[in-house]
Amino acid sequence: MQTESIRSVLVVGGGTAGWLTAANLAQSFNSAAPGAISVTLIESPDIPTIGVGEGTWPTMRATLQKLGIKEEDFLRSCNATFKQGTKFVNWQHSEQPGSYHHLFTSVSDPTQFNLAPYWLQGDAGNDRPYASAVSAQGVIAELGLAPKKITNKAYEGVLNYAYHLDAGKFAELLKQHAQQKLGVKFISANVLDVTLAGDGSIAAVITDVAGTQQADFYVDCTGFQSLLLGKAMGVGFCSVADTLLADHAVTIQVPHASEDAPINACTHSTAQAAGWIWDIGLTNRRGVGYVYSSNYVSHEEAEQTLRRYIGPAADSLSARKLAMQVGYREKFWHKNCAAVGLSAAFVEPLEASAIFLIEAAANMLADQLPALKQNLPLAERKFNSSFLFRWQKTIDFIKLHYALSGRTEPFWQAARGKQLIPASLQDLLQSWQTQPVSAYDFAHVYEPFPMESYQYVLYGMGFNQQLADPQRYRQHDKAAMYFQRVQQLTSQLQQQLPPQRELLAKIYQYGFSAL
Amino acid sequence: MTNIVALDSQQHQHYKLSEDKLFSHTRTAHILPLAVTEFVAAAVSLPIVFVKDSTTGQFRACALTGLQPGQNLCWQESGWQAAYIPLAVRNYPLLALKPEAQSDDYIIAVDTGSELFNQQSGQALFAADKGTDYLQQRARSAINQAHGIGLTQQFINRLLALELLVARTLTLTPKGAEPYELTGMYGIDEQRLAQLTAEQWLSLRANNDLLAIHAVLMSMAQLPLLVARLA
Numbered sequence: 001m002q003t004e005s006i007r008s009v010l011v012v013g014g015g016t017a018g019w020l021t022a023a024n025l026a027q028s029f030n031s032a033a034p035g036a037i038s039v040t041l042i043e044s045p046d047i048p049t050i051g052v053g054e055g056t057w058p059t060m061r062a063t064l065q066k067l068g069i070k071e072e073d074f075l076r077s078c079n080a081t082f083k084q085g086t087k088f089v090n091w092q093h094s095e096q097p098g099s100y101h102h103l104f105t106s107v108s109d110p111t112q113f114n115l116a117p118y119w120l121q122g123d124a125g126n127d128r129p130y131a132s133a134v135s136a137q138g139v140i141a142e143l144g145l146a147p148k149k150i151t152n153k154a155y156e157g158v159l160n161y162a163y164h165l166d167a168g169k170f171a172e173l174l175k176q177h178a179q180q181k182l183g184v185k186f187i188s189a190n191v192l193d194v195t196l197a198g199d200g201s202i203a204a205v206i207t208d209v210a211g212t213q214q215a216d217f218y219v220d221c222t223g224f225q226s227l228l229l230g231k232a233m234g235v236g237f238c239s240v241a242d243t244l245l246a247d248h249a250v251t252i253q254v255p256h257a258s259e260d261a262p263i264n265a266c267t268h269s270t271a272q273a274a275g276w277i278w279d280i281g282l283t284n285r286r287g288v289g290y291v292y293s294s295n296y297v298s299h300e301e302a303e304q305t306l307r308r309y310i311g312p313a314a315d316s317l318s319a320r321k322l323a324m325q326v327g328y329r330e331k332f333w334h335k336n337c338a339a340v341g342l343s344a345a346f347v348e349p350l351e352a353s354a355i356f357l358i359e360a361a362a363n364m365l366a367d368q369l370p371a372l373k374q375n376l377p378l379a380e381r382k383f384n385s386s387f388l389f390r391w392q393k394t395i396d397f398i399k400l401h402y403a404l405s406g407r408t409e410p411f412w413q414a415a416r417g418k419q420l421i422p423a424s425l426q427d428l429l430q431s432w433q434t435q436p437v438s439a440y441d442f443a444h445v446y447e448p449f450p451m452e453s454y455q456y457v458l459y460g461m462g463f464n465q466q467l468a469d470p471q472r473y474r475q476h477d478k479a480a481m482y483f484q485r486v487q488q489l490t491s492q493l494q495q496q497l498p499p500q501r502e503l504l505a506k507i508y509q510y511g512f513s514a515l
Numbered sequence: 516m517t518n519i520v521a522l523d524s525q526q527h528q529h530y531k532l533s534e535d536k537l538f539s540h541t542r543t544a545h546i547l548p549l550a551v552t553e554f555v556a557a558a559v560s561l562p563i564v565f566v567k568d569s570t571t572g573q574f575r576a577c578a579l580t581g582l583q584p585g586q587n588l589c590w591q592e593s594g595w596q597a598a599y600i601p602l603a604v605r606n607y608p609l610l611a612l613k614p615e616a617q618s619d620d621y622i623i624a625v626d627t628g629s630e631l632f633n634q635q636s637g638q639a640l641f642a643a644d645k646g647t648d649y650l651q652q653r654a655r656s657a658i659n660q661a662h663g664i665g666l667t668q669q670f671i672n673r674l675l676a677l678e679l680l681v682a683r684t685l686t687l688t689p690k691g692a693e694p695y696e697l698t699g700m701y702g703i704d705e706q707r708l709a710q711l712t713a714e715q716w717l718s719l720r721a722n723n724d725l726l727a728i729h730a731v732l733m734s735m736a737q738l739p740l741l742v743a744r745l746a
Contacts, residue, residue, distance in 0.1 A: 124618075148573060149569075149572070150567075150569075150570070150572035151568075151569060151572045152572075153566040153698070433642065506570075506571065506572065509571075510571045510572055511572075512571055512572065513567065513572060513573075513574065513675070514678075515675075515680060515681070515682065515701070
């Protein structure tokens with residue numbers, strides 16, 4: 001029994017998590033070839049997918065490339081657009097309007113040469129915001145320009161970029177591709193029951209129209225229900241509702257006023273009295289949603305706030321309300337089952353962590369799923385410690401946005417209450433008051449958010465950093481060279497890069513070259 | 516300013532075409548379009564490269580005549596210097612276009628920004644509402660070139676399918692100036708060519724692509740000669 005090999009994987013649940021994981025596993029295992037490990041996905045024809053995650057990280061480019069999906073096919077079939085970061089509006093103050101960018105490209109990798117101490121000393125000019133001192137991308141995104149040209153090859157950017165996408169269409173694309181190209185077997189059926197073996201591992205999944213399904217390994221992609229890991233195996237849920245206060249979202253899809261309406265080149269995130277509103281531009285519509293805490297605003301009032309934000313265009317549109325379980329499972333992998341997606345964990349979509357952590361989980365699963373059952377316990381330990389770390393760091397990073405806000409409404413005052421800030425984040429904030437953010441603050445290889453992300457948010461939010469020993473940072477000439485380079489790039493790229501829509505139209509017509 | 520307009524027997528009835536044996540319109544062109552049907556003749560005097568069209572991202576075949584934008588080392592005040600004169604250069608300011616991608620017919624267009632197209636000097640284009648023999652002959656040449664460009668696109672698509680194109684960067688060090696890189700050019704990948712399966716090789720032979728491929732490879736010998744023209 002213990003030397004048996006793992007020859008089959010059953011993914012339970014579709015959606016972005018299910019199909020992305022199944023596709024990744026099948027690609028890695030070469031499941032289309034005879035005799036390879038089989039990957040099967042069961043999806044209910046009746047349960048709609050949640051599909052809140054419509055923003056990705058730049059990692060999605062490598063993921064799509066690995067799966068063998070052409071960039072132009074992805075862009076076309078998912079109404080996808082290029083995302084160059086996030087613009088945070090009014091996060092700092094309630095009364096005084098203001099905004100900052102969290103970008104994907106910096107002129108200098110801060111782990112190699114950190115420009116922040118020089119920006120703090122005024123080397124980039126006294127009034128220049130941090131983001132526009134170290135990156136040309138903020139200006140490019142504000143102008144609605146694309147991060148690349150038609151002459152760039154597929155998945156290559158002049159500036160680093162991610163995507164905005166229609167999650168429903170994305171799951172559909174992956175579903176077709178996974179079956180046709182990667183050898184994933186598809187079963188359309190409802191899961192009625194999950195049975196356990198004597199040792200507590202999953203024995204079988206019982207369906208309504210496809211009988212009893214068994215596999216050597218199971219992946220739980222059943223969303224908030226967590227049918228396998230949570231319900232059947234009884235793995236508990238660690239709520240972080242006392243750290244991240246938002247517990248609901250209300251969303252509206254807003255069609256563009258015209259076919260040539262400009263598309264935002266970054267996610268917009270605008271602070272409100274009891275949360276924040278996301279605004280994501282696809283080719284055919286915007287996806288807009290208010291993430292809020294029902295302890296501080298009624299559902300009706302939240303929807304009214306969202307409608308006011310959208311304006312008259314919202315009048316004829318229907319809104320959808322979602323309850324969010326914020327937190328993570330005590331374990332993400334238990335015996336012969338791993339959970340990916342909402343069944344594993346969820347935090348508010350402030351930094352587009354949902355899809356990004358699905359990719360990460362699928363990658364690690366594809367690499368770490370052992371060939372022999374006897375090696376499952378070790379793989380389980382590695383996976384659990386890795387993802388506990390990644391989710392806790394994700395929660396820290398989301399919390400950072402709230403911890404630094406000076407907004408005065410009760411929700412915001414509660415959200416930055418010191419007792420609610422994780423100790424790991426408090427330690428970092430304490431040290432950053434007098435010394436720069438350091439690469440050694442992010443020593444883990446699988447740190448979900450890099451050093452530069454923390455810098456964009458810290459300095460964008462006006463964090464008061466007083467370097468205790470500025471003498472240590474005296475490479476002023478080198479820093480000045482970088483700051484000047486950003487200014488040159490900013491004006492050059494404005495001339496060279498096309499508007500989002502213009503590039504997308506060309507891609508639809510000509511596609512990208514493979515080289 | 517380039518301004519491409521379809522020739523019209525009414526609108527352009529009084530226009531003439533003069534000829535410039537110096538081909539002065541190329542004085543600032545560092546690349547010039549080339550059809551696959553010209554490769555063998557061009558390869559003995561000009562390097563043949565592939566570049567991406569800046570508006571479509573699609574590959575085109577070109578003769579390289581300069582080492583930076585705005586520079587044509589194959590042109591001097593005394594005129595065109597290279598042994599081979601690309602068809603596109605000879606046909607200028609006329610060109611043939613398909614009104615629609617699927618169309619079999621061509622329309623003849625002219626760059627009205629060219630001084631060669633005028634009402635004072637040169638050969639008449641129209642007489643009694645009909646194209647003159649001179650226009651017929653120039654139009655045939657333009658259609659030949661357009662047809663060749665179509666064949667070139669098919670040729671390039673076959674190269675791409677077999678992954679035979681590879682990026683080439685030329686590092687240049689002008690006298691008394693900073694070295695710079697000429698990027699954005701692609702050439703034939705010789706190693707990849709040697710690794711083709713017998714079946715792939717035969718597909719090239721069936722399309723008569725081998726001659727063109729070897730012409731491109733041999734034309735690389737013209738690069739040092741082009742650099743030498745800098746002196």
